[in-house]
Amino acid sequence: MTDFLQLLISGMATGAIYALAALGFTLLWQASGTINFAQGEFVMLPAFVMLAFIAMGAPLAVSFLLTAIVAVIVLGWAFKRGIADPLLRFGLMPIVVASIGLAIAARNGIRAGYSAEAHPFPSLFAQRLFTVAGVNVTLADIGTLAVALALVIGTQAFLAKTVTGRAMQAVAQNTESATVLGINVPRMIFYTFAINAVLACAAALLVTPTYLAKFDMGESLGTKAFFAAIIGGFNNSRGALLGGIIVGVAENLAAAYISPAYKDAVALVLFMAVILFRPQGLLGKKVERKV
Amino acid sequence: MNRSVALAIAAIGAAILLFVPPFLKNYGIYLFSYWLVFVIATMGLNLTIGYAGQKSLGHAAFFGIGAYTVAILMKAGFSFWLGLPLAMVGCFFIGLALGFPALRVQTIYLAFATLGFNTALWLVMRNEEWLTGGTFGINNIARPGLFGISLSGNLAFYYFILGVAVIMCALLWKLLSSPWGKAFTALRDNPIRAESLGINIQAYTLLSFAIGAVYAGVAGALFAPLVEFIEPAPFTVGASIMMYLIVVVGGAGYFWGPLVGSAVGVILPEWLRFAQGWYLFVFGTAVVLLMLWLPDGLLSIPDKLRARRLSREESAARAARAAQLGAQR
Numbered sequence: 173m174t175d176f177l178q179l180l181i182s183g184m185a186t187g188a189i190y191a192l193a194a195l196g197f198t199l200l201w202q203a204s205g206t207i208n209f210a211q212g213e214f215v216m217l218p219a220f221v222m223l224a225f226i227a228m229g230a231p232l233a234v235s236f237l238l239t240a241i242v243a244v245i246v247l248g249w250a251f252k253r254g255i256a257d258p259l260l261r262f263g264l265m266p267i268v269v270a271s272i273g274l275a276i277a278a279r280n281g282i283r284a285g286y287s288a289e290a291h292p293f294p295s296l297f298a299q300r301l302f303t304v305a306g307v308n309v310t311l312a313d314i315g316t317l318a319v320a321l322a323l324v325i326g327t328q329a330f331l332a333k334t335v336t337g338r339a340m341q342a343v344a345q346n347t348e349s350a351t352v353l354g355i356n357v358p359r360m361i362f363y364t365f366a367i368n369a370v371l372a373c374a375a376a377l378l379v380t381p382t383y384l385a386k387f388d389m390g391e392s393l394g395t396k397a398f399f400a401a402i403i404g405g406f407n408n409s410r411g412a413l414l415g416g417i418i419v420g421v422a423e424n425l426a427a428a429y430i431s432p433a434y435k436d437a438v439a440l441v442l443f444m445a446v447i448l449f450r451p452q453g454l455l456g457k458k459v460e461r462k463v
Numbered sequence: 464m465n466r467s468v469a470l471a472i473a474a475i476g477a478a479i480l481l482f483v484p485p486f487l488k489n490y491g492i493y494l495f496s497y498w499l500v501f502v503i504a505t506m507g508l509n510l511t512i513g514y515a516g517q518k519s520l521g522h523a524a525f526f527g528i529g530a531y532t533v534a535i536l537m538k539a540g541f542s543f544w545l546g547l548p549l550a551m552v553g554c555f556f557i558g559l560a561l562g563f564p565a566l567r568v569q570t571i572y573l574a575f576a577t578l579g580f581n582t583a584l585w586l587v588m589r590n591e592e593w594l595t596g597g598t599f600g601i602n603n604i605a606r607p608g609l610f611g612i613s614l615s616g617n618l619a620f621y622y623f624i625l626g627v628a629v630i631m632c633a634l635l636w637k638l639l640s641s642p643w644g645k646a647f648t649a650l651r652d653n654p655i656r657a658e659s660l661g662i663n664i665q666a667y668t669l670l671s672f673a674i675g676a677v678y679a680g681v682a683g684a685l686f687a688p689l690v691e692f693i694e695p696a697p698f699t700v701g702a703s704i705m706m707y708l709i710v711v712v713g714g715a716g717y718f719w720g721p722l723v724g725s726a727v728g729v730i731l732p733e734w735l736r737f738a739q740g741w742y743l744f745v746f747g748t749a750v751v752l753l754m755l756w757l758p759d760g761l762l763s764i765p766d767k768l769r770a771r772r773l774s775r776e777e778s779a780a781r782a783a784r785a786a787q788l789g790a791q792r
């Protein structure tokens with residue numbers, strides 16, 4: 173039982189990080205119809221930028237802030253203007269392929285231009301172990317879970333409570349009506365891209381201490397984020413959190429109780445079941461097909 | 464494109480395919496063969512995504528099923544000529560089964576369902592060592608003979624692959640120009656309208672997956688004896704994504720798209736090797752730029768040129784009309 177609880181908590185911590193990447197992914201999809209196949213690389217790149225700032229002598233917090241600014245400019249603004257805007261009117265295929273190309277370029281650019289090795293990354297949290305009723309919990313797990321939850325809930329609150337956030341939701345639901353109502357649609361879409369970039373930075377900050385900074389770290393992270401987004405519900409931002417935690421916990425438990433070799437299969441089975449029986453996701457709303 | 468230009472391009476293409484490989488070294492012949500294998504596989508994917516308008520990110524799974532079927536059967540002592548049809552039949556039915564999610568979900572959900580299938584199959588290939596040899600793979604896969612002619616030489620096997628590719632190409636051409644082919648494009652362009660015109664869209668959706676899968680199966684069955692050693696790596700989700708990229712870059716829904724796309728996806732990275740560690744970076748960047756320039760793929764260039772010529776002619780005609788009106792006044 174104590175093992176189970178330990179696995180549950182560390183699974184939730186990993187899952188909360190998946191949720192961050194998944195949330196950005198669903199926000200982009202809702203606001204602009206962009207499917208970003210480079211989502212994992214959007215987490216990998218900030219990890220390396222942060223390392224670069226740290227190497228220049230900046231403390232972790234400062235380098236995170238600087239990286240977030242760079243990310244909003246590059247992964248938010250430049251990605252939107254340079255790739256998403258020109259391609260979206262041609263349907264899904266070109267943007268998917270362009271983001272695949274971007275992912276290949278990012279991964280191999282880092283490998284060739286920086287390093288193919290895995291680099292250690294400073295943790296936000298001190299090395300401490302708590303024992304509560306025989307269950308060992310690391311401070312890193314608790315802290316990661318807390319920070320990720322706070323970010324997801326904060327994003328939720330921003331979307332639901334502020335005027336800007338409501339306007340962003342309006343754009344996601346019906347772009348034309350939003351325009352008629354005088355909402356600056358391109359700006360709202362840019363905000364979504366910016367939030368995605370910041371969430372990716374936060375995911376990088378939280379995940380890299382355990383995953384280590386490596387050029388291909390985005391590959392599995394991106395897939396997990398997709399799975400999480402779909403399991404939770406692609407058109408529902410709360411779903412991303414649920415989906416992320418389900419994926420994180422499921423793979424942790426599967427690795428321990430079923431077989432480490434098939435650890436990835438459990439998330440997959442869940443995912444396939446959701447796709448087949450509840451394609452709108454656990455929390456998603458059904459969208460009728462349009463004629 | 465006018466007919467004589469098309470014929471000239473076809474003749475040059477055929478001449479290159481027939482007469483260039485004998486002058487190449489082994490590596491060159493291998494690259495040509497490898498390219499053709501991808502052409503066969505992506506022709507099938509082009510049917511699924513380009514003509515029928517479905518989304519599939521699991522094509523490499525069928526490529527793998529084809530390769531492993533042939534390899535396992537040949538290791539068990541059976542002939543390649545038993546393995547090939549079995550691979551095709553197997554892929555057809557598994558493809559049919561994979562089509563079922565497509566009846567329930569569309570677009571990106573479908574893409575991820577097929578991606579999930581690919582991951583599952585890859586896990587089986589990697590973990591079930593008794594069947595697939597796990598990460599060690601299966602080696603020393605012999606090349607088959609045909610009517611008593613040995614195909615074990617690289618060049619002989621290349622011509623064999625070329626022959627198969629031509630047959631598969633002709634079959635697809637026939638299929639697409641038949642009423643079936645029209646039904647596939649109707650399904651892509653407007654499924655609801657197609658349904659109301661009496662096309663059984665369920666059946667055609669399933670068939671587009673199944674037939675596409677057969678092409679990948681054939682390609683896989685040729686791939687195993689071509690490289691003589693298979694392991695799970697060429698059949699990952701990454702490979703499926705690459706095939707998707709090949710189809711879109713070549714031009715989804717253009718018959719010859721996979722030919723051009725495979726050249727970009729298979730030969731361009733090899734040719735870029737002079738850039739050493741940077742070659743995949745260059746490749747990825749090139750793909751992004753290509754999409755920005757030609758979102759409909761490389762084969763949309765003629766259409767683009769025609770559209771430009773038409774609009775220029777039209778504006779010239781407009782100017783002439785305006786001048787005429789001016790003169791009359």
